[in-house]
Amino acid sequence: QRINGRELLMFCSNDYLGLAAEPAIAEALAEGARLWGGGSGASPLVSGHSAAHEAVTDTLARWYAPHIPQARAIGFCTGYMANLAVVTALGDEHTEIFSEQLNHASLIDAARLAKAQVTRYDHADVAGLRTLLAASAAKIKLIVTDAVFSMDGDLAPLPKLLALAEEFDAWLIVDDAHGFGVLGATGRGSLEHFGLSSERLILVGTLGKAAGLAGAFVAAHATIVDYLLQSARNFIFSTASPPAVEHALLASCALIDGPLGAARRANLVALQAQLRDGLLALIDRHPRLGWSLTDSATPIQPLIVGGNAEVMALAAALEAAGLRVPGIRPPTVAAGTARLRITLCGTHTAADVDVLLTALERAAAAQECAA
Structure with a gap:
């Protein structure tokens, strides 16, 4: 996604199968407009x-x-x-x-x-x-x-x-x-x-x-x-x-x-496992931060940070690293449970998830040093 002239890797979309950008969908939409106005x-x-x-x-x-x-x-x-x-x-x-x-x-x-x-x-x-x-x-x-x-x-x-x-x-x-x-x-x-x-x-x-x-x-x-x-x-x-x-x-x-949907659902399952394993390891390496995961088996994988200022600082650090993962704060979620609501897409790759995990590791280390 391009924001303010920068290309950012998104982990916040609900386009779970990546169909919004699928050429066949764009072609069908154009065909529909020609047929129906x-x-x-x-x-x-x-x-x-x-x-x-x-x-x-x-x-x-x-x-x-x-x-x-x-x-x-x-x-x-x-x-x-x-x-x-x-x-x-x-x-x-x-x-x-x-x-x-x-x-x-x-x-x-x-x-x-x-x-x-x-x-x-x-x-x-x-x-x-x-x-x-x-x-x-x-x-x-x-x-x-x-x-x-x-x-x-x-x-x-x-x-x-x-x-x-x-x-x-x-x-x-x-x-x-x-x-x-x-x-x-x-x-x-x-x-x-x-x-x-x-x-x-x-x-x-x-x-x-x-x-x-x-x-x-x-x-x-x-x-x-x-x-x-x-x-x-x-x-x-x-x-x-x-x-x-x-x-x-x-x-x-x-x-x-069809086959495309099946392949992207399978990719989502693999990415969810990769992301959760990486986040759990990250949490174990930085226990002082008090981060946690929810019990999710879906593409929605929230990282619970806790404080509002902390989650917004984390989101800003990720954006500086070229990643778009907005912080979610009260009243959308309960007080004390501000979070990064990480969402996966079937067109993400394992390399994309690695980029996210690497950026989170750097941000976690910085927050732990500042604490």
Whole structure:
């Protein structure tokens, strides 16, 4: 990435498969513009829903058919809008929403905007959630969670959450923004990763991260999708996404599903192991700094530094060395857990990771000397 005239090696992008810069995607986008022009020209229910939109949602419905009986998909312009749409449409005055402590801001905002009662449960606390569900008298219960937590990189215990949904007649809404395209043998995300299947699953996926473009979708049982078509205000009252983008998304889906996607997911797994091994060795060499890692098995690999000043100094040192890894501070994360949120891409190389680890070693030694 070029910033202020300098080329920097990025370890902060959510372009997990490197598809945003893939020539085939650029070519498909240009082809889509030639075929469809610019914008969609209307909201989906008026005339904005094109054959290109339909092809994408049909593809995604087929992808999730093994995981959600009678699966259908509906498209949105952003993941934020998709989360708002699902939670506010389903969360009426007869509903209780059980919201994970570390959910993304869009899910938190969605719960606030819904007419439902909102109950927050502690991070990954399945036993605590079970107690809350058992005490609920709500007619409709929604368990709402990220699949991959964006600041920590850890996975929600989805099999256990789905078991609770089955036991207590609840729906499980899963925001798979950071799992789609990355997790699972074919990139279907967290449901494939865990081998889950249930009509109680409502999956939100984003198309601006691993897919390399823009947009989002909801995959769910046909009854749920039909309801969203008629009730999700974010869908009904928004201009549809440009059909050229949808045309390019078909190319992206083919890449995710094909040999290139498989190769880049395999590369991510290897890079994650290399990075974690290197970071753990670095932490062992500099114990006085108090750095630590989260329990992450995803491309999101946060290095917990602690203090705000320390993490910003570390980020500045990396940028001076030609690396872009911004510091993340409160209120985005809890006080005392400021961090470098290192994210890997399938087009990174082992040599790139070595460059990062070398720069971190130099910065760590400098901070330890200054302490």
